[in-house]
Amino acid sequence: MAELALDVRALNAGYGRVPVLHGISFAIAKGENVGLIGPNGHGKSTLFRTLSGLLRAWSGTVTFLGEDITNRPAAEIVERGLIHVPQGNTLFPDLTVQENLSLGAFAKGPRAERRRSIERVFALFPRLAERRGQRCRTLSGGERQMVAIGCGLMGLPNLLILDEPTLGLSPKLKTDLRDAVAEIIRSGVQTIIVEQDPEFLQTLATRILLVSEGVVHTEISGAGGLEHKRIVEMYFGHA
Numbered sequence: 001m002a003e004l005a006l007d008v009r010a011l012n013a014g015y016g017r018v019p020v021l022h023g024i025s026f027a028i029a030k031g032e033n034v035g036l037i038g039p040n041g042h043g044k045s046t047l048f049r050t051l052s053g054l055l056r057a058w059s060g061t062v063t064f065l066g067e068d069i070t071n072r073p074a075a076e077i078v079e080r081g082l083i084h085v086p087q088g089n090t091l092f093p094d095l096t097v098q099e100n101l102s103l104g105a106f107a108k109g110p111r112a113e114r115r116r117s118i119e120r121v122f123a124l125f126p127r128l129a130e131r132r133g134q135r136c137r138t139l140s141g142g143e144r145q146m147v148a149i150g151c152g153l154m155g156l157p158n159l160l161i162l163d164e165p166t167l168g169l170s171p172k173l174k175t176d177l178r179d180a181v182a183e184i185i186r187s188g189v190q191t192i193i194v195e196q197d198p199e200f201l202q203t204l205a206t207r208i209l210l211v212s213e214g215v216v217h218t219e220i221s222g223a224g225g226l227e228h229k230r231i232v233e234m235y236f237g238h239a
């Protein structure tokens with residue numbers, strides 16, 4: 001069996017007494033880029049919160065690069081290179097683009113690389129280089145999303161989790177973002193991407209998991225790209 005980047009086994013978690021993840025299991029090999037789709041409210045974000053130490057697992061295990069990280073502190077999980085860019089606006093609104101990016105490199109290893117990493121983010125998103133001194137509250141939605149992904153990259157991820165990166169973006173910005181994520185993957189960063197738009201995942205993911213009712217319901221894979229029709233069939237039951 002291929003060496004695993006991430007191995008999630010029988011994971012249960014939820015809020016208060018309400019379960020959301022119902023024993024979810026899946027494994028991701030090193031180098032694989034995986035897409036995750038599924039109906040709203042079926043536990044995708046909850047899964048990522050649990051993987052990244054923001055929510056306690058009730059039972060089950062999460063193994064990352066061969067080490068058990070179940071319920072480890074979030075800061076430790078980030079230092080190990082499992083970095084989650086959550087959905088929505090999570091930037092510090094009164095800090096500038098550059099200040100927000102710098103905070104993404106708070107851990108010791110990434111801190112030493114901070115200057116180089118910022119230049120890499122600016123090369124990837126030239127719009128941010130032009131706006132490096134601008135407060136994040138005045139950025140457009142698309143620019144904020146770029147800063148959020150940039151913050152994730154500043155932490156030097158081994159595995160970068162992007163939770164609905166295209167939410168609210170225009171078709172043109174979606175295309176630009178897809179090109180940027182493709183570039184991130186080419187640079188050697190493995191990704192898991194949650195996305196409602198199958199076209200966005202088509203060229204980026206080599207495997208797509210459908211998460212429904214807190215478990216992996218079904219999956220499809222395709223070397224060298226996934227057929228749009230197969231993704232739509234998986235999602236809706238027909239093309």
Ligand SMILES: Nc1ncnc2c1ncn2[C@@H]1O[C@H](COP(=O)(O)OP(=O)(O)OP(=O)(O)O)[C@@H](O)[C@H]1O
Nearest residue numbers: 015016020038039040041042043044045046047087
């Ligand atoms: N902080 C919270 N407290 C209580 N319930 C929550 C909390 N966050 C999420 N939930 C509930 O957990 C369930 C799963 O939510 P989650 O955000 O994981 O879904 P999702 O699949 O990511 O959905 P979406 O695609 O809409 O982002 C939903 O019923 C949601 O209302």
